[in-house]
Amino acid sequence: MNRKAALMTLVLACAAATAVAGPLDKTECIAPAKPGGGFDLTCKLAQSSLMQGKFVADPMRITYMPGGIGAVAYNAIVAQRPAEANTIVAFSGGSLLNLAQGKFGRYNENDVHWLAAVGSDFGAIIVAEGSPLKSMKDLVAAVKADPTKVVFGAGGTVGSQDWMKAALTARSAGLNPKSMRFVAFEGGGEAITALQGGHVQVYSGDASEAEQQMKAGAKIRVLAVMSDKRLEGSLAGVPTAKEQGFDIEWPIIRGFYVGPKVSDADYKVWADTFSKMMATPEFNKLRVERGLFPFAKTGPELDAYVKARVAYYRTLAKDFGLNVAVAK
């Protein structure tokens, strides 16, 4: 109990000691998920590269605030902690997609300062190693022949990124996305297991996840990556969807935002720090270790990109008949 109590006191003491001096003093990164997920990795990437490049004096503290792919953290920052200059919050393409569909409560993409994107993952079409499907064309032909024989698995719900990728694939082949067989699993791990077990035939997942799983020996094959050009590393041999005649791109960026009332000066300090940091080879090494592909944008450039992306997601959601949040 004493040991526990000591730990708790420590945690509480840390929580109390925020908001002093400049934005890079006693920094905090909120990972809006449980420990271990993608948001955690994003925060850890910032933590280790900021420390390694000596951009901060104390190690960045990582706290967890799970809920709705970032919805809980988003609300907490906008409503309760809008002016904390030392706190950055991780976000992903999935957060933006939910934001576009009005799943972040009453706030929209204009309510925070988008700070920096540190890397990206890309969508991928994955099948089991022994699958007869060898290319996107095979896949589309198979779906057209008998949609009941090709079941799409996904790590998320209808309206999630994985669903969007499957729906885009169906649409680009001239099929009605609603006619496809779609099974939602909880997380990509479950979906890959179901793929190997033959319970689903296709998985519209992520490239880095597929890469890591294949390294770990999962019996799966990637048919296409949804990037503008071929990826580096072990997936270099996999053609893009575009190469195969399907105009689908699905980047999943990972980055950070800060609260709406953080001053422009503090925002600039953060953005400049991230720009400097991401130019170093050490950062690139850490990024590759975490399975992220290059994607560096900071400050206003990122802000514009995020807003364009949310607008695009909104159009997509509307096209596919999903709920859409109205931009203020």
Next chain:
Amino acid sequence: MDTLQFLLGGFAVALTPQNLMVAATGAFIGTIVGMLPGLGPINGVAILMPLAFALKLPPETALILLAAVYMGCEYGGRISSILLNVPGDAGAIMTALDGHPMAKNGLAGVALSISAWSSFIGALIATVGIVLFAPLLARWALAFGPAEYFALMCFAFACITGLMGDAPVKAALAAVIGLSLSTVGLDSNSGVYRFTGGDVHLSDGIQFIVVVIGVFSVSEILLMLEQHRSSAGLIHISGRKLFNLKEMAFTWWCTLRSSVVGFVVGVLPGAGATIASAMTYSMEKRLAGPDGHFGDGDIRGVAAPEAANNASAAGSFVPMLTLGVPGSGTTAVMVGALSLYNITPGPALFTQNPTLVWGLIASLFIANVMLLVINIPMVGVFTKVLRLPNWALAPGILAVSAVGVFSVHATTFDLMLMSGLGMVGYLLRKQGMPMAPLILGFVLGDLMEQNLRRALSITNGELGILVESPISIGLWIGAVAMVVVPPLMRLRAHRMQAADAA
């Protein structure tokens, strides 16, 4: 032969002084964390994971620490279940049902020692199971699709009917409340938010830990406060400290059976220690029939769930190590810990990183022996923590519970929800409604619903898929048997008795 060589290599890793120290520390911390109501293995592992990383422990050492904490929690949970009637962690819910009555009857020492013993046997059997079956089970687990999972959940529910006890309507009602609570939040098929009232805090549903702590710990504190004059709560250990040979022989087969069931349930992703202990408890209750006095301090009611929850904890390493699919919430956190070290668990882990895998397996053996040693003679040390007076204990439990809840989501919303659920739980308990079916309904509800809908979205609504594979057929038969056979047996026993009397 290869396996044996690998295992010896693993012991070489696990027996280095640093790793031994780490395992002992983990076992000790784990027992305390497991014992404190509200804090379970997830909290223990989640709190220590960043610490291990910050201390720059090598990956196998970090994993050994976390595994020892995990096993320790499964041991520790029983102490507060037995002495306080508050499960220390979710896996020990069932242990309270008979452990606490035993303690009230002056058999606290026996209950604690036999449960430590069966925990040891359960973990030992499951660890041997990991060594023998990990590669085989990897293939078997792949055969479990949504339809098979649905059948498994129905089987689990059928097993729970044995828990309904003397108030079946109240128990069924509790299960329904649990099921209803599980529907709150994001529907993982359609992506629609259900029953959230537009509040983002409910978007991921009600957290398991909030429900458990609310209905068990908060309502318990309220009950405690109500009877503040009596010295309710902790029972002092008196009389025999150790079980005797007769008791060991009496529980031997039940422990073995429960260990095997616990291991199998642990291996299945999603089903964990809570389900394993509930299944084996009701299984033993049914097997014992009218001979048993389950609920009033039957020693088998302590041995079975403890063997099962430890076996299931160890079993949950199998899918994590072989498939990268965590078998429990705690192993899910561990997968996260491995990813810190840039190691992705999966089928190739055994060949690519044998030091890590076999070091971990060997350390499970070692940590288990340590835990037995810690837990039988030193149980008095741990109970000192629990022997605090009510006025100190109640706020203490509340504080630790609140920290546990807060540490998961870091929002005050969960604390409010915990208090609300605690109030409701208190009222329900005052009406004599059992809380265990509520929790199980809550845990199983989501898995059952989602897997049914996944199965049906594969076939576009045709029900045939549910009875297609041999695994699901086997599970359905098992489920029907669990519901039908015991009443028939009872009926037959009655007839026999009647015939005898005539």
